[in-house]
Amino acid sequence: MIRATDAEGWRARDLEVLWHPCTQMREHPDTLPLIPVAGGEGAWLLGRDGRRYLDAVSSWWTNLFGHAEPRIGAAIAAQARNLEQVILAGFSHAPAVELAEQLLAIAPREAGRAPLAKVFYADNGSAGVEVALKMAFHWFRNRGEDQRTKFVALANGYHGETLGALAVGDVPLYRRVYAPLLAECLFAPSPDAYLAEPGQSPEDCARRAAEALDALLQAHAGEVCAFILEPLVQCAGGMRMHHPLYLRLARDLCDAHGVMMIADEIAVGFGRTGTLFACEQAPAGGIQPDLLCLSKGLTGGFLPLAAALATQSIYEGFLDDSRERAFLHSHSYTGNPLACAAALAALSIFGSDDVLARNRATAARMAALAAPLGSHRHVADLRQTGMIVAFELARDGKRATPFDPGSRVGLRAYRAGLDRGVVLRPLGDILYWMPPYCIDDAQLELLATVTAEVIDEATACA
Numbered sequence: 001m002i003r004a005t006d007a008e009g010w011r012a013r014d015l016e017v018l019w020h021p022c023t024q025m026r027e028h029p030d031t032l033p034l035i036p037v038a039g040g041e042g043a044w045l046l047g048r049d050g051r052r053y054l055d056a057v058s059s060w061w062t063n064l065f066g067h068a069e070p071r072i073g074a075a076i077a078a079q080a081r082n083l084e085q086v087i088l089a090g091f092s093h094a095p096a097v098e099l100a101e102q103l104l105a106i107a108p109r110e111a112g113r114a115p116l117a118k119v120f121y122a123d124n125g126s127a128g129v130e131v132a133l134k135m136a137f138h139w140f141r142n143r144g145e146d147q148r149t150k151f152v153a154l155a156n157g158y159h160g161e162t163l164g165a166l167a168v169g170d171v172p173l174y175r176r177v178y179a180p181l182l183a184e185c186l187f188a189p190s191p192d193a194y195l196a197e198p199g200q201s202p203e204d205c206a207r208r209a210a211e212a213l214d215a216l217l218q219a220h221a222g223e224v225c226a227f228i229l230e231p232l233v234q235c236a237g238g239m240r241m242h243h244p245l246y247l248r249l250a251r252d253l254c255d256a257h258g259v260m261m262i263a264d265e266i267a268v269g270f271g272r273t274g275t276l277f278a279c280e281q282a283p284a285g286g287i288q289p290d291l292l293c294l295s296k297g298l299t300g301g302f303l304p305l306a307a308a309l310a311t312q313s314i315y316e317g318f319l320d321d322s323r324e325r326a327f328l329h330s331h332s333y334t335g336n337p338l339a340c341a342a343a344l345a346a347l348s349i350f351g352s353d354d355v356l357a358r359n360r361a362t363a364a365r366m367a368a369l370a371a372p373l374g375s376h377r378h379v380a381d382l383r384q385t386g387m388i389v390a391f392e393l394a395r396d397g398k399r400a401t402p403f404d405p406g407s408r409v410g411l412r413a414y415r416a417g418l419d420r421g422v423v424l425r426p427l428g429d430i431l432y433w434m435p436p437y438c439i440d441d442a443q444l445e446l447l448a449t450v451t452a453e454v455i456d457e458a459t460a461c462a
Contacts, residue, residue: 007049010036032411033418040067043439045423054422056435056447061235061267063301065349066438072300075345079338088121088335095340096121100307102347103294107309108263108279110251110288117312120327121305121335125266125295126160128306129228132291133164134329135310136226136260139317142325148225151183152216152259155190158236159228159264168228171237186220188213188227190234191242194381194392194399202243209242210249217257226291227254228262231278232385235267238430239390241383247282251289260314263289266306270297271350271359271437274386290314300346301436305339359437362444363387366433369448376452378459389433391451393459403429403462412458422450431455 011034019025028034036048043066045053055063065072079095086093100119107116120135122128133151140148153159153168160166161174167182169175175182191209193202200208217224231247234240254261268278280286291314295306318327333339349355363386370389374382380394393409395401403409410426417424424431431454433447 007036007047010048033415035418042066042068043436043443052421053418054435054443054447054450056417056423056433057425058434058436059301060296061272061434062296063436064270064297064346065300065355066436067301069300069302069349071349072302072342072345075341076302076338079341083337085333085336085338089330093335093337093340095337095344096335099340099343099347102344103307103309106276106347107292108277108286108288111285113288114311114313116288116292116309118310118315120308120310120329121331121340122295122308123306123331123333123336123339124160124304125293125306126162126165127331128266128293128295128308129159129165129168129262129264130162131306131308131329132228132262132293132310133168133226135291135308135314135327136262138327139260139314140225142317142320145222145225147222149184150186150220150224152186152188152213152220152224152227154229154234155187156192156234156237156240157187157190157228157230158234159230159266174236186216186224188216190237190240191246192234192240193242194240194383203245206243206246206249210246210253213250214253214256217253217259221257224257224259226260226262228264230264231268232273232281233268233278233388235388236427238392238427239383239388239432241385241388241390244281245283247279247287248284251282251287254290260290261287262291262293264293266293266295268385268388269294270346271356272297272386272388272434274356274360274363276350276356278385298346299339299342300349302342302346303336303339305336305343355437359387362437362439365441365444369444370433373448373452373455376455378455378462387434387437391431391455393429393431393455395462403459407462409458409462412462413454416454416457417450420450420453422447424451424454 037045038048039046045055109115120131122131151168155170158169158171168185170187189209189212191206193205196205263279265277292309299305366389378393379391380397380399381392383390395403410429
């Protein structure tokens with residue numbers, strides 16, 4: 001048990017030396033609370049103030065099976081006693097090989113299409129996206145198609161914050177300042193069902209967006225090397241969700257225009273949406289991308305690791321006597337043995353614990369608990385895909401009247417949640433649930449109760 005220690009002392013030490021991510025540091029510690037964490041246990045974070053905090057956002061969507069999951073911890077410890085790190089250029093080790101074999105075995109497959117066949121490791125989601133972007137561009141260049149220098153991405157999409165990944169993102173908060181540094185990208189309208197016109201269904205939104213994508217690819221025929229998207233849920237863009245039909249239509253359009261499809265399943269992969277990969281939910285048996293990006297839950301949330309899965313055709317496009325045609329991308333910790341061991345342990349849990357069946361049952365329970373909140377006066381939209389539930393807050397529940405950003409409704413809700421022992425880190429004025437898979441009924445009931453209370457509190461004076 002974690003006992004209360006000098007939480008204020010730890011806050012002071014932290015602010016003396018650390019620069020936190022995705023944070024306006026001037027807001028610490030008065031406006032934005034800083035919670036020193038001493039440990040974790042299942043769905044709980046254990047604070048140095050002696051309090052327990054329900055981790056409703058899976059620590060930025062990474063944690064799958066709960067904090068301090070002993071099976072993953074044991075796998076890392078065992079690997080550390082054998083080999084902690086080795087260069088992966090010209091060397092190999094069992095965890096990297098075994099993990100690649102297992103990832104390729106479970107990757108999305110589509111009838112009539114050659115399967116994903118090779119794994120390239122990176123060490124975080126943004127880096128994994130960079131790998132895929134560079135592979136797509138370089139593959140066409142190796143074929144002599146030097147004019148294919150553009151990427152197409154979705155409006156309101158997010159793929160990371162390194163410069164290459166940021167270039168194919170469209171969330172202004174992250175992109176605007178660095179726009180002069182970014183590679184050219186064409187943005188296609190999002191199939192986001194929240195944007196439906198009166199009388200339109202989510203399927204209508206998907207078809208309309210696909211027609212716009214087709215027109216964009218036609219207008220830039222021969223100039224585009226790849227189209228990248230987040231299947232089913234645009235997470236950092238506000239947990240905006242689209243109908244699976246769009247995946248099928250986009251896959252077909254990429255084929256028709258000779259463009260690679262990159263599926264960024266960094267946040268939605270490994271069971272978040274109800275299937276192991278979101279791509280599996282496309283009509284006609286699911287779709288298979290040309291490049292698949294994985295990270296976050298890949299290690300169960302224990303260690304940073306990313307993987308870009310590619311087809312054999314892409315791999316062979318780099319084979320030549322010329323060093324310039326090789327894919328000379330590298331990271332010092334590419335295929336780190338400890339991270340690969342953690343990922344292997346995480347994958348084994350899917351097999352031993354029937355995780356997907358449990359997730360579907362949990363998602364149904366989440367839907368039942370969230371439903372009453374959808375009728376709250378200031379909830380404009382309640383949406384769900386698998387174990388992701390989002391509450392879009394707007395004045396009087398009207399999409400046309402969002403809250404004034406200066407009122408900081410989302411921040412108010414976050415602070416109110418922490419006061420009640422629940423981590424509900426918002427995306428603007430959008431609250432969401434994305435808990436670890438181990439969350440139980442009592443914890444879900446607490447989450448629903450607290451969410452209702454914080455919506456009331458945050459919107460009362462806005």
